Amino acid sequence: MDMSTRYLGLTLKSPIVASASPLCESVDNLRRMEDAGIAAVVLPSLFEEQLRLESQALDSDLSRGDESFAESLNYFPSLQTYNLGPEGYLELIRRGKKALSIPVIASLNGVSEGGWVRYARLMQEAGADAIELNLYGLVTDPRISSSQLEQSYCELVSSVKASVTIPVAVKLSPFFTAIPYVAQRLDEAGADALVLFNRFYQPEFDLESLEVVPCLTLSNSQELLLRLHWIALLFGRVRASLAVTGGVHNAGDVLKAIMAGANVAMMTSALLRYGIEHAALVLADLKKWMEEHEYESIRQMRGSMSHRSASRPDVFERVNYMKVLSSYALR
Numbered sequence: 432m433d434m435s436t437r438y439l440g441l442t443l444k445s446p447i448v449a450s451a452s453p454l455c456e457s458v459d460n461l462r463r464m465e466d467a468g469i470a471a472v473v474l475p476s477l478f479e480e481q482l483r484l485e486s487q488a489l490d491s492d493l494s495r496g497d498e499s500f501a502e503s504l505n506y507f508p509s510l511q512t513y514n515l516g517p518e519g520y521l522e523l524i525r526r527g528k529k530a531l532s533i534p535v536i537a538s539l540n541g542v543s544e545g546g547w548v549r550y551a552r553l554m555q556e557a558g559a560d561a562i563e564l565n566l567y568g569l570v571t572d573p574r575i576s577s578s579q580l581e582q583s584y585c586e587l588v589s590s591v592k593a594s595v596t597i598p599v600a601v602k603l604s605p606f607f608t609a610i611p612y613v614a615q616r617l618d619e620a621g622a623d624a625l626v627l628f629n630r631f632y633q634p635e636f637d638l639e640s641l642e643v644v645p646c647l648t649l650s651n652s653q654e655l656l657l658r659l660h661w662i663a664l665l666f667g668r669v670r671a672s673l674a675v676t677g678g679v680h681n682a683g684d685v686l687k688a689i690m691a692g693a694n695v696a697m698m699t700s701a702l703l704r705y706g707i708e709h710a711a712l713v714l715a716d717l718k719k720w721m722e723e724h725e726y727e728s729i730r731q732m733r734g735s736m737s738h739r740s741a742s743r744p745d746v747f748e749r750v751n752y753m754k755v756l757s758s759y760a761l762r
Contacts, residue, residue: 432721433728434714436470438672438694439561439598439624441534443470446689446729447710450626450676450697451475451538451565458526460707461535467710471534473697474527476565477520477550479541517550521557528558536600539591540565547587548594561598564591567629581613585620592621600624600674604631605657614665624672625665626697627658649700654678659691666692666737682716689729690736 436446449472454460461472520537527535537559539547551562566584584601592599601622607613614625635646655678662673675688676697688696701709726732 432718432726433730434718436689436694436729436733438471438674439534439536439600440672441471441560441598443534443695444468445470445714446685446693446695447714448536448674448695448697449473449702449710450699451563452699452703454699454702454707456523458523458530461527462530463707464702464710465531465533467708468714469533469698469707469710470695471536471560472527472531473536473538473563474520474523476538476540477517479539479547521553524554524557524559528560534560536561536563538563538565538602540567548590551591551595551599555595555597559597561600561623562591562595563600563602563626564588565602565629567602567604569631577608581607581616584613585616588617588620588622598623600626600672602626602629602676604629605661606631610661611664611668614669614671618669618671622671624674624694625669626674626676627661627665628677630654630677649704650678650680651700652678652680652684655684655687659687662688662693663691663737666734667739682713682720685713685717686720686732687736689733692734692737692739694733 434445436443438448445468447469449455449464449469451473453475454464455472455474464472524535524537535558537554537557539550539554539562541547547564554562564587566587568580570580588599588601599622601617601624603610603613603617603625605628617625630650632645632647634643636642637644655675658675658677662675665673672694673692674695674697675691675693676699679685679688679696679698680701685696698710698713701713721727721732
């Protein structure tokens with residue numbers, strides 16, 4: 432049985448990829464992931480703010496007026512040591528590549544060009560097999576239009592692609608008016624893969640302290656539905672590889688992702704909740720299902736439940752919407 436798949440132009444031994452998480456900060460954990468059958472690892476993101484700190488630009492911005500507003504500095508986490516810092520991050524890539532035989536994907540998180548191009552080159556020099564651009568930014572300025580934001584993303588991808596020879600993936604949020612249009616533009620800008628979707632971590636209100644506090648909850652399989660929807664729509668319409676991230680917890684989730692059209696299914700919350708060895712159980716269940724249903728390869732099932740078979744995807748979406756609403760009966 433052929434469990435291999437192609438992602439970012441790389442041949443992977445299975446469709447399961449470990450996406451960025453604290454687990455990926457340790458080379459020992461990365462080795463355990465490879466032993467469990469995980470086919471590639473994405474290192475935790477290096478943040479744009481960390482690159483600015485390195486050049487002292489952000490330090491200067493934060494210290495300006497700090498005698499009057501010293502408490503404002505507390506809003507920012509300690510980015511100088513988070514994820515080992517920029518130089519430590521490059522060393523993690525080197526050590527990871529030395530210890531593993533599976534691809535090591537570096538990750539950059541930000542919204543502007545900044546020092547991304549320079550660090551993309553350094554990541555390539557450190558041995559990264561690919562780079563994932565994590566475009567996480569929430570627009571709060573009403574003067575910035577969606578077209579301006581999309582254009583800035585495309586320019587960033589083009590700049591990074593022009594600076595490196597390794598593949599570049601783009602991790603998106605679901606908050607675009609026309610996701611197929613954005614996907615096509617990023618495809619044209621050179622993106623080698625699209626990763627759907629970044630999770631929007633929303634802070635909580637503490638009614639006792641009257642403060643806004645960070646709140647991170649692990650995903651569940653229900654979150655997979657949004658990803659399946661858009662992967663199924665994009666399959667066959669873009670050149671780039673497709674990856675699902677968010678809501679992948681078991682073999683059934685992996686199968687759904689592949690049948691929707693994904694090249695790989697990325698896993699994070701399940702590894703944090705059940706341990707790294709959970710990936711081996713998922714792969715065993717995946718093989719068992721394929722044997723029972725007489726599938727010979729991962730490629731054979733890819734895209735079998737995508738929208739490519741629908742002549743009018745827009746009509747299909749409307750009909751499905753009405754069916755879902757009418758499927759619930761009051762008692």
